[in-house]
Amino acid sequence: MENLNVTPWEVSGELNDAAYSKLVEKFGVDLINDNLLNRIKKIAKGKLHPLLSRNVFFAHRELNLILDDYENGKPFYLYTGRGPSGKMHIGHLLPFTFTLWLQRVFNVDLVIQLTDDEKFLIGGKQKSEIEKFTNENILDIISLGFDPKKTHIIGDYKSAKTLYYYATDVARHITVSTIKAVFGVNDSDNIGKVFFPSMQIVPAFLLSAVSKKKMRCLIPYAIDQDPYFRVARDVLPKLGYYKPSAIISKFLPALQGNSAKMSSSKEESAIFLDDSREQVRKKLMKYAFSGGRDTLEEQRKYGANPDVDFAFLEYSFLEEDQNNVEKIYQDYKSGRILSGEMKVIAAEKISDFLEKLRTNREELKDKVSEYLFDPEKLSV
């Protein structure tokens, strides 16, 4: 745990329960308790998204104030994002399914930022490559079913004028020593890294700024992104806005079982959106980290550990009916279902999900512009 290091640009060390407890303490976030879950459940008419009920979204910052505002009929909005550094795989899309669920439950506006500039400054990729991924990633994200009237996708290069204008307000309140301490930037890093965080902070008040209505903002992200929003919470009150609230997740497991940031570089490292049914099944069979036992006999006798099993976890994140999930959980844990059978169940669920996305994606190819940030379109 000594070498645990979690920043938006580097995640190293093993991310187990103890590591998350340490991050919660170090970053100063709060755990989501039953009281908050019950409040959300009530608003969502008795249902919770699997990523919430399975404690993947596990921490928050002032989520209670968002719920207070909602219950008092005051507007708020959502903000999340993606760094377009490669093809998106299923693990990248799951956090967006959660944001979509929040958008539908609360019926609110959502800003999605694509930090192409971040990926240029930090990842060392060519601009042409990043541009290609930006366009592809936007299509992947909207294929999940976001409402074009309430969804505002903002690319940093494309909307640089608007973002830069407000980023300078932010930058004026951040010192180089803060950036060094919070992001682990050092003297040999390029200066873009020092300024970039101002760009990612802007959407946390953008809708309040352009609509001239002071509103709270709720930001879903995995805990690696927290440094941006810790700094945002210091700066925004100085600009006359609310501190942003956050709903924070653990890292989702990767296909082969480690839970560090998921890579898009190798085909066998993840399940991609364009994988066929056959490829999904093969990848699960061949590579998926299993919580099963070594032999059939042991598996029948002692059962599996579903909590670390990639196939079970993916199935549980995509299956809306919690009764089904509970049944499969018990059957797998007790040895009634074997690892191979679990993989078949998960493969079907994943392939159905991907197939729907691919159909939507085709239909949306010419409609991307309807989703792009346009101040005129704001209904807030």
Ligand code: TYM
């Ligand atoms: P990026 O592209 O690295 O990640 C996009 C979102 O996915 C989360 N994430 C994960 N979630 C679960 N399991 C994982 N293994 C995992 N790895 C990454 C990230 O925390 C993020 O929420 N700079 C950002 C883009 C961004 C953004 C935002 C993200 C701009 N504004 C506001 C969240 C909120 C980035 O490169 O994300």
